[in-house]
Amino acid sequence: MIEVRDLTKAYSTTLAVDHISFTVRKGEVLGFLGPNGAGKTTTLRIITGYLLPDEGTVTVDGYDVLSQPLQVKQRIGYLPEDNPLYLEMKVREYLDFVAEARGLTGARKRDAIDRVLHLTNLEDKYRKTIETLSKGYRQRVGLAQALIHDPPILLLDEPTSGLDPTQIVEIRNLIRELGREKTVMLSTHILPEVQATTSRVIIINRGRIAASGTLDELLQKASEGEVIHLELRNPPQEVEPVLQSQPWIESFHRIAEEDGAYRWTLRGPEGKDIREDLYRLAVEQGWTLRELWRERATLEEVFLNLTTEEATA
Ligand SMILES: Nc1ncnc2c1ncn2[C@@H]1O[C@H](COP(=O)(O)OP(=O)(O)O)[C@@H](O)[C@H]1O
Ligand SMILES: [Mg+2]
Numbered sequence: 001m002i003e004v005r006d007l008t009k010a011y012s013t014t015l016a017v018d019h020i021s022f023t024v025r026k027g028e029v030l031g032f033l034g035p036n037g038a039g040k041t042t043t044l045r046i047i048t049g050y051l052l053p054d055e056g057t058v059t060v061d062g063y064d065v066l067s068q069p070l071q072v073k074q075r076i077g078y079l080p081e082d083n084p085l086y087l088e089m090k091v092r093e094y095l096d097f098v099a100e101a102r103g104l105t106g107a108r109k110r111d112a113i114d115r116v117l118h119l120t121n122l123e124d125k126y127r128k129t130i131e132t133l134s135k136g137y138r139q140r141v142g143l144a145q146a147l148i149h150d151p152p153i154l155l156l157d158e159p160t161s162g163l164d165p166t167q168i169v170e171i172r173n174l175i176r177e178l179g180r181e182k183t184v185m186l187s188t189h190i191l192p193e194v195q196a197t198t199s200r201v202i203i204i205n206r207g208r209i210a211a212s213g214t215l216d217e218l219l220q221k222a223s224e225g226e227v228i229h230l231e232l233r234n235p236p237q238e239v240e241p242v243l244q245s246q247p248w249i250e251s252f253h254r255i256a257e258e259d260g261a262y263r264w265t266l267r268g269p270e271g272k273d274i275r276e277d278l279y280r281l282a283v284e285q286g287w288t289l290r291e292l293w294r295e296r297a298t299l300e301e302v303f304l305n306l307t308t309e310e311a312t313a
Helices: 040-047 069-075 091-101 106-119 135-147 165-181 191-197 215-223 236-244 275-285 298-312
Strands: 002-011 014-024 029-033 055-060 076-079 153-157 183-188 200-205 208-213 227-232 251-258 261-267 289-295
Touching (some): 014 040, 014 208, 029 165, 029 191, 069 076, 076 135, 091 135, 135 153, 165 191, 183 191, 200 215, 200 298, 208 215, 215 298, 236 251
Parallel strands (some): 029 183, 029 200, 076 153
Antiparallel strands (some): 002 055, 251 261
16 A cells, blocks of 8 residues: 655654565554654555655555656545644634635535544534634544545554543544544554553664564564574584584574575573674684674664653654
8 A cells, every 4th residue: 555665764964764664454454653753644644745854765555656746636534733722713714714625615525524524533522713622523523634635554652642541542443443444553652552552563663663563573683682693514413413512502593594505593691792602612613604793683773762652752
């Protein structure tokens, strides 16, 4: 439904989005999770056509954001991070204005407004001036606005930020309901948000994709910590008994055999970097070392960020 390829955007010297690629599949509710400043808003603004990329492509339902922006805007409903509303307007008046801007008139316009008032449970608030509504209700007006042209895709930028706990639950329920009908991409900087609403998660950090998968998969991956990759020419029956007998190797797994070489992942004691010990062992044993590198647990760091910020969110 949405295809993002090699997307890059810098603001003067700040590289906000750094060659990211991902897909949003039809019908899914995708969580776009990352700490503040990760590049979420920038990415969403490019997908919706409000901001031009420096490099890369975005297609929505096969339409290119740069060359076919109208087709893209017809298919996307967007709730921006700051939910800009005309506070002095009444809810119905505002939706009327938004509908006309979308080219709706007459009975089609009235039907569209009634439909979104119903969808967002605003039926008893349509006469109110937006200014007098609570933040939670204003967020519903923002959602109603995003839904007015009945788009198949919804992009929501931190839709519950600044709401109180009751309002958060209500908006999350509403998003889950909308997710049954629509493809939804939702950005957030708090972990419980994706737990509550989404089926798949993409984690963005410093403008790059750090990981993607279900939340369970990611939590599992984040808890694993750092791992050393080792590739040797020598066969397992020669190598593995030696690895087994080293007290400083906590565990190892053979993960691949390729072109007559074998690859393992290994873990040392917590906090100890075993790369140099491994190098010396390989020399001592006369093994043909092809590769030795450490995979850092950046995911763990990202998760720490996302969970501690919950307290201040
Ligand atoms: N209009 C702007 N001018 C300059 N820098 C910006 C602007 N908007 C965002 N940035 C910077 O780009 C990076 C990504 O920001 P943003 O996309 O808003 O991240 P997020 O939505 O994940 O918090 C941050 O370092 C931010 O300070
Ligand atoms: Mg943002």
